[in-house]
């Protein structure tokens with residue numbers, strides 16, 4: 379079983395997909411390695427690529443705001459992405475790139491052993507919950523699978539583009555809080 383530091387080292391020198399050619403830094407997940415909750419987005423953005431840290435910049439600030447609404451802070455959660463390198467021009471990661479990178483996420487999940495997994499946005503929800511997941515209709519719904527409680531919420535970047543979605547996102551984060559309380563996490 380790999381430790382987080384080993385996974386990071388592998389990702390730093392990884393050439394499993396073409397994103398290695400354009401990245402500045404790979405961006406491993408980050409946070410509390412004993413967290414009961416893991417957030418998964420699709421890919422690091424440009425700012426994350428520059429700094430090698432997930433969820434910095436305006437989307438990161440929006441994420442922190444939503445966490446706060448749920449009475450949570452970064453040091454209580456683990457946050458990661460389906461792919462660890464920034465797709466050029468912030469495009470969606472391809473199926474092939476996602477498949478090449480998914481072993482990292484599997485190891486992270488084995489390491490953290492979260493009880494609750496929250497997908498941030500459509501791409502993560504379609505990869506983790508169901509290929510036909512519709513984020514507009516199905517955000518905030520819960521499903522239990524193999525001992526994990528799964529849900530999806532709007533990606534913080536989507537809220538920056540369309541602030542009318544923010545109230546729905548706040549409600550979803552409050553529901554995440556209730557789920558954590560229900561599970562005594």
Ligand code: SF4
Nearest residue numbers: 392394395398463479
């Ligand atoms: S995205 Fe994942 S698989 Fe592709 S090069 Fe980066 S770390 Fe490796």
